Amino acid sequence: MYCHQCGAKNAPEQKTCVKCGARLLTAEVRQAVLEVAAGAEAMQRPPAYRQGEPVAKREDKASGAGGVFQWLIPLLFAGCVGLGLMLYYSHEQSVNRTVAALHQQAKKEALAGRYSQAVKLLDEASAKRPGFAALRRDRDLAAKAAGLQSQLKEAAEQLKAQKLDSGEKALKQIAAAVSEREEPLFAPLKKELAADQVKLTVMKVKSGLDKLHTVDALAEKLDSLNGLSGQEAAAVKAQIIGKIVGISYAAAEKKLRDKDFAGALDEVDGGLLYAADNEKLTAYREQIVQAKQEFEEAEANRIRLAEQKAAEEDLNNRMAAVEVSGLQVVLDDYGDLQISGTVTNKATRPIESVSISLDIYDLSGAYLGNTYASVSPYRLEPGESGDFSASYYGVYSKAKVSVANATWYLE
Incomplete structure (x- = not known):
């Protein structure tokens, strides 16, 4: 059996065309068409070719009223059947156009992700052409997509309610089902799924941010957001x-107070690694560099002054470590001079084995001689004092004594 609409071959028991879906002619209709066609063909033959009658006899019959009805009735019947067939074909073509339009609109709706609307349109088309296999196939696909879309909406509601575990489980199930589908109508569903997966990742990251207080931990979360797009992902990034900037700034500030300039720069650079254009960290880095330079200059100046002072102290320790005071000279009854005094350690280090050299002069200034005196105690701390005493014999008159020299050892 062949389709009168598209010419495709169909099985005898088929009611609609497997290719275009048009309703096929029944056996009765086909028989009627054949009979009408045969009658019309017989009416068009010349009278001489009608079987079983002489030409003269047929001409006699044709001249009567019965002859008129003999060809008029089949002709009217053929016209009625032809009109009916024409109306039938016109109706079938109209149905086909309607079904095709519904089918095309359903495809547009499905490709736009409006699967429920596509199912309704395909149901409407299938009601008009129930035997159209393409409609059934597309309807099944649209219904499958609509079901997955409904599940996806439920998963989105779970995410909205902060039920991340159940929402994640649902999304994984949907992803497994969608991954097996390559049909174009599943593209919008895959896009919706990807958006919800991004939302899930963002929500999981965001939920744990308050517990993270190190740059490394935050950087790990930031890495997990790489490749994700959308406003929510951008906001969490x-x-x-x-937060990385704040932690880096606070850590650098503390180390700067401790004069740990290298550590402060490391903290700032660690933050700038993730926020290269951050004005706050950039300005603070410049401040650290400037403070480091000023500190180094001040430290160099301090060291120079310290070295200078140390040199002066060393010179003083070597040249003027002792101070002699309270020098007393007494002429005893035997004509000898009894000399005593006090020595104070003016050095910055302990000294020991201090010895004082004393010159003796008469009252006219003539040099009489020299004597030595040892200081007790043997060791003097910085600022500590010790006493010394010495005798110079055989003067028999008053005299003057002056400190000629002093010697000591520095520890």
Whole structure:
């Protein structure tokens, strides 16, 4: 059996065309068409070719009223059947156009992700052409997509309610089902799924941010957001970067107070690694560099002054470590001079074995001689004092004594 609409071959028991879906002619209709066609063909033959009658006899019959009805009735019947067939064909073509339009609109709806609307349109088309296999196939696909879309909406509601575990489980199940589908109508569903997966990742990262207080931990979360797009992902990235900046700044500030300039720079550079254009960290880095330079200059100046002072102290320790005071000279009854005094350690280090050299002069200034005196105690701390005493014999008159020299050992 062949389709009168598209010419495709169909099985005898088929009611609609497997190719275009048009309703096929029944056996009765086909028989009627054949009979009408045969009658019309017989009416068009010349009278001489009608079987079983002489030409003269047929001409006699044709001249009567019965002859008129003999060809008029089949002709009217053929016209009625032809009109009916024409109306039938016109109706079938109209149905086919309607079904094709519904089918095309359903495809557009499905490709736009409006699967429920596509199912309704395909159901409407299938009601008009129930035997159209393409409609059934597309309807099944649209219904499958609509079901997955409904599940996806439920998963989105779970995420909205902060039920991340159940939402994640649902998304994994949907992803497994969608991954097996390559049909174009599943593209919008895959896009929706990807958006919800991004949302899930963002929510999981965001939920744990308050517990993270190190740059490394925050950087790990930031890495997990790489490759994700959308406003929510961008907002969480900005939040993480802001927290990294704050932690880096605070750590650098503390180390700067401790004069740990290298550590402060490391903290700032660690933050700039994730926020290269951050003005706050950039300005603070310049401040650290400037403070480091000023500190190094001050330290160099301090060291120079310290070295200078140390040199002066060393010179003083070597040249003027002792101070003699309270020098007394007494002429005893035997004509000898009894000399005593006090020595104070003016050095910055302990001294020991201090010895004082004393010159003796008469009252006219004539040099009489020299004597030595040892200081007790043997060791003097910085600022500590010790006493010395000495005798000079055989003067028999008053005299003057002056300190000629002093010697000591520095520890």
